[in-house]
Amino acid sequence: MRISLAQVAPRLGDLQKNFELHHYFIEKARKKKADLIVFPELSLTGYTLMDMVQEVGLNPAKAPLFKRLRALSRDIDIVPGFVEEKEPGLFYNSAAYLSKGQILHIHRKVFLPTYGMFEEGKFFGQGKNFRPFPTPFGKVGLMICRDFLSFGAGYILFVGGAEVIIVISAAPGRGFSDEGGFATSRMWELMGEALSFFSSSFVAYSNRVGFEDGKAFAGGSFIYNPLGNLVAKAPAVDEQLIIADLDLEEVRSARKKWPFKRDDRPELLLQALQRIVYDNED
Amino acid sequence: MKINPPFVEKVLCAFIKEELSKFHYSRGIIGLSGGLDSSVCAFLAAKALGPKNVIGLILPYKKTFREDVRDARSVARRLGIRSRLIDISPMVDTYFSRFPARDKIRIGNKMARERMSILYDFSAKEKALILGTSNKTELLIGYGTIHGDTACAINPLGDLYKTQVRELAAHLGVPERILAKKPTAGLWPGQTDEGEIGLSYEEIDQILFQLVDDRQPPEAVIAAGFSRESVEKILSLIRNSEFKRKMPPIAKISSRTIGHDFLYPYDRNR
Numbered sequence: 001m002r003i004s005l006a007q008v009a010p011r012l013g014d015l016q017k018n019f020e021l022h023h024y025f026i027e028k029a030r031k032k033k034a035d036l037i038v039f040p041e042l043s044l045t046g047y048t049l050m051d052m053v054q055e056v057g058l059n060p061a062k063a064p065l066f067k068r069l070r071a072l073s074r075d076i077d078i079v080p081g082f083v084e085e086k087e088p089g090l091f092y093n094s095a096a097y098l099s100k101g102q103i104l105h106i107h108r109k110v111f112l113p114t115y116g117m118f119e120e121g122k123f124f125g126q127g128k129n130f131r132p133f134p135t136p137f138g139k140v141g142l143m144i145c146r147d148f149l150s151f152g153a154g155y156i157l158f159v160g161g162a163e164v165i166i167v168i169s170a171a172p173g174r175g176f177s178d179e180g181g182f183a184t185s186r187m188w189e190l191m192g193e194a195l196s197f198f199s200s201s202f203v204a205y206s207n208r209v210g211f212e213d214g215k216a217f218a219g220g221s222f223i224y225n226p227l228g229n230l231v232a233k234a235p236a237v238d239e240q241l242i243i244a245d246l247d248l249e250e251v252r253s254a255r256k257k258w259p260f261k262r263d264d265r266p267e268l269l270l271q272a273l274q275r276i277v278y279d280n281e282d
Numbered sequence: 283m284k285i286n287p288p289f290v291e292k293v294l295c296a297f298i299k300e301e302l303s304k305f306h307y308s309r310g311i312i313g314l315s316g317g318l319d320s321s322v323c324a325f326l327a328a329k330a331l332g333p334k335n336v337i338g339l340i341l342p343y344k345k346t347f348r349e350d351v352r353d354a355r356s357v358a359r360r361l362g363i364r365s366r367l368i369d370i371s372p373m374v375d376t377y378f379s380r381f382p383a384r385d386k387i388r389i390g391n392k393m394a395r396e397r398m399s400i401l402y403d404f405s406a407k408e409k410a411l412i413l414g415t416s417n418k419t420e421l422l423i424g425y426g427t428i429h430g431d432t433a434c435a436i437n438p439l440g441d442l443y444k445t446q447v448r449e450l451a452a453h454l455g456v457p458e459r460i461l462a463k464k465p466t467a468g469l470w471p472g473q474t475d476e477g478e479i480g481l482s483y484e485e486i487d488q489i490l491f492q493l494v495d496d497r498q499p500p501e502a503v504i505a506a507g508f509s510r511e512s513v514e515k516i517l518s519l520i521r522n523s524e525f526k527r528k529m530p531p532i533a534k535i536s537s538r539t540i541g542h543d544f545l546y547p548y549d550r551n552r
Binding site for chain 2: 009011012013014048049050051052173176177178180181210211212213214216236237
């Protein structure tokens, strides 16, 4: 499969302009014969929405904008990020997987960072699940930004059978590294490298660029293969479409070489977790 | 504390360019003092927007700070940006002839606000957004005039400590003369920041970096080798200048109030 990651800078609170941005990059990816295009977190709305969350929420089953996106997904699978108004007045930070005109899955962000510069818990409802789902390109697991930094979340997708883990992100950069780029970009790569290797899955991370209220989104989108090797990486700061060919057979060969999946014992871990969660009261 | 100057330059130029275009501006305007911060800002702006889209206003009081005027001019010349010299003494003198003052701080603040007032008028006249030049050190210790030199539309330098601005300046090719200058608020001749605060910028920045960026408790900074007196001085400067870093509080009496629960980003719909 040919995957593309659209490292773009959405316009804050402007659904129409952002739809046009999506359309433009979808066309670009389609011309390069990509099978899938992955946008960053909240790509249809921008990130620092605050009270605008309630103004840009979309119900994917009803919103005309989603109808248009679904139409575009007849030729190429699309993963956008958006504010989902799941029920009237209930807003989530969500990612959708669109394929052949259908919505195959919606993931609602579980871990909403609410500390320091982040205020998501103030404005969004909390998602409850990580559930891989079948696609034309194997089983896919979706995560949004901070979800990815929970190794438990990655583990659940692994146990659930994900072969391709897709992360959409709006991660601001902080600090400097010697090689150039933001120091915090290393954190995401570290998880990408570790999770791809230990789950023997592809990991594709699509992060945004641009500025909102002075926050610089760090870009640096990447793809790791099931042996933990870097397949492609975008630079910091610049808008870019990165494209890579993934051979899903590599999942099989990695799992033959390293039987992490075969030897895993989720039922034992579940029992241990239950003991920890239910026995250890604060 | 070390920065990566080429990367910082890239990010800050992208910031200037993107913010201006969001607000549908192509031009930036800067108050050029001949000092380090405004020179660095001018270098970044010229690179981000193109020299023809940058205006530098040189705003001296009478004939004081002649060398600074010369340095400001040399920066403008070197970058090929437009510059204009406006003597602020007629406005400032008229005011103080009616309300005489000997307090240097009052006089200095008035000058800073006079410059702000001219910058905002030229901002409208030239359709250019004001680029702020306050660095992180000044902002944290409150070493700036509220509604004076801290006033701007966007501030590319506000997350760089003074010593980091110097590091960036060397990379950008800011003239050696300006790099070597003793930093001054320019409120009166002979004033230097370090003389006034009683600590070198290296010391101030090290202390700030540990307190702010590394979130160290004051005791740990003292244990790391700084005198208790210095650390406490810096802490009190930070605590007493919060009002310069915030919008003033609005008394909340309604069900939805600006700043409390009417919450929108600066870049709303941009």
